[in-house]
Amino acid sequence: MIDLEDTTFGFIGSIYYKSYIFDKSRPVVLTFNGLGNTPNSKNARKGISPWGFEYIKKRKYNVISFTNVSEHFCYYRDDTFLSKLEEFGEALKIFPERIGYGQSMGGYAASAFSGPLNIDRLLLLSPISTREEKLAFWDKEAKRGLFSFKYDWSGLYSDGAETKARGAIIYDPLYRLDKLHADRYTTLEKLPLPGVGHLVSENMLRMGILDWAVTSFLEGGIDKEKFLQKSRKRRELRQYYQWLVSEENIHATEKRNKIIEKFFKAKFGNRILDFGDIWISEHENNSDTTVITFECAGEKLSSSCLETKTLLEKGYNNLHVSFNTKYLESNNLSIKDFKRSIDSKIKNRKAICFGTHFGGYLALYFGGIINAKVISITPLLPNSLYSKNDQALIYNPLKKVRKPKTPPTVILDPYDGNSLKTLNDYIFPLYANLESIGASFYGNNILEDLRVSKKYRDKLYYLMEEQFSRVFSDVESKKKETEILNSLANCNGNSISGSWAVGQLY
Secondary structure, three states: OOOOOOOEEEEEOOEEEEEEOOOOOOOEEEEEOOOOOOOOHHHHHOOOOOOOHHHHHHOOOEEEEEEOOHHHOOOOOOHHHHHHHHHHHHHHHHOOOEEEEEEOHHHHHHHHOOOOOOOOEEEEEOOOOOOOOOOOHHHHHOOOOHHHHHOOOOOOOOOHHHOOOEEEEEEOOOOHHHHHHHHOOOOEEEEEOOOOOOOHHHHHHHHOOHHHHHHHHHOOOOOHHHHHHHHHHHHHOHHHHHHHOOOOOOOOOHHHHHHHHHHHHHHHOOEEEEOOOEEEEEEOOOOOEEEEEEOOOEOOOOOOOOOHHHHHHOOOEEEEEEEEHHHHHOOOOOHHHHHHHHHHHHOOOEEEEEEEEHHHHHHHHHHHHOOOEEEEEEEOOOHHHHHOOOOOOOOOOHHHOOOOOOOOEEEEOOOOHHHHHHHHHHHHHHOOOOEEEEEOOOOOOHHHHHHOOOOHHHHHHHHHOOOHHHOOOOOOOHHHHHHHHHHHHOOOOOOOOOOEEEEOOO
16 A cells, blocks of 8 residues: 655556655545556556646645556556555545546546545546446547456446545536536536647647646635636637648538638738747649658758759649658657647648658658558657667657558669668568668758759659659769769678669669
């Protein structure tokens, strides 16, 4: 059982906890992590702080934080953990007040366990009340979180809506799935935040009102009128407008979407996503083909790339994804945010994902998610994939994401060692029908060299139209001839695996 004397951490069954007890005359806050930020067992054994722990601790409250761990994920339905709740709840009676705080799946846990833990007040952010099919059938119908239905929901504490605690729920009433959950809670005050979807806490953080709301609740309660007034700040968020035109908003109509998109463009210009370290900018050309370009990484963000002007001249639309080097160390663009930003922009259109270096990796990663044609030039994966340092890994390995129906095209130098390692170890094994084009002796600067070559505008068009032989066979120069000879002299004998159509640029 948890030691209520000091800072401790450990496991109850498979559920990890961390506690900070400094003054038993003060309330204790029990936080429950959602699905995101789930630690692995290795980090848990080192005493990592779960969601909410450090935040509550800094505000001078006693805090006990709970979370699943990735290797033994169970939606808090661990038998040992459930069997200890009443005993633990008795011990918590030494505190003058017990406050529960959770988001999404953590909202289920905070409310479902509020009885045995003797929780007095609850603050829930977009809570999932239960995964019992008969009670929350809409989630299964919508195929949301299908994995969670496999756990045993027939036993104790399976329905958060049975809570007797008082408090508040912050949720999006326009998001049908979350509204149906919120409606099941009868003892909690409803605080609506329309137009943000399930990501309530993330968007409140972007609006700058999350700290105010949580602090207000801890100190006694959230003033509803002030909340509604402060919630208007959502109108300054790009994500707000993007969600309103997304498929999750069942109230959206074609007419409404056109009005929202017109207002969005007038307010934000051509930037359809801005997460600080990453932008997605739109260049509309009324074409039936949209090329999504991924920057290879740089210090400065930009709304276009060197290819944008040419793509527009050649009759394509362009969505440009730009990020600075900080982006390589943070996960600022989720699959959901990416799709939400561009789905309406590529609807009923052909999509092509195009990039070089790290941008080439992102083209492969996101191209499968939106089922686009992928043209990836010398893709380089994050260094963490080579070093096996999972703490620095930005995205899941390519094997864990959806593959496009159309086999991707990878263009690289078959004599370049780094390119070979990327291709052989991480790409070829995942794409059975991969089309690979060899640009011999160019190292990893293929696109850079193409940009300064003659007729690059035409070559870029041929790349988009997959006429690769017209790109890699029509240039000659004495300087390049010398480079090839030097490359041959230094060739280390590496060979390529898989099926190759090797064309030399010169």
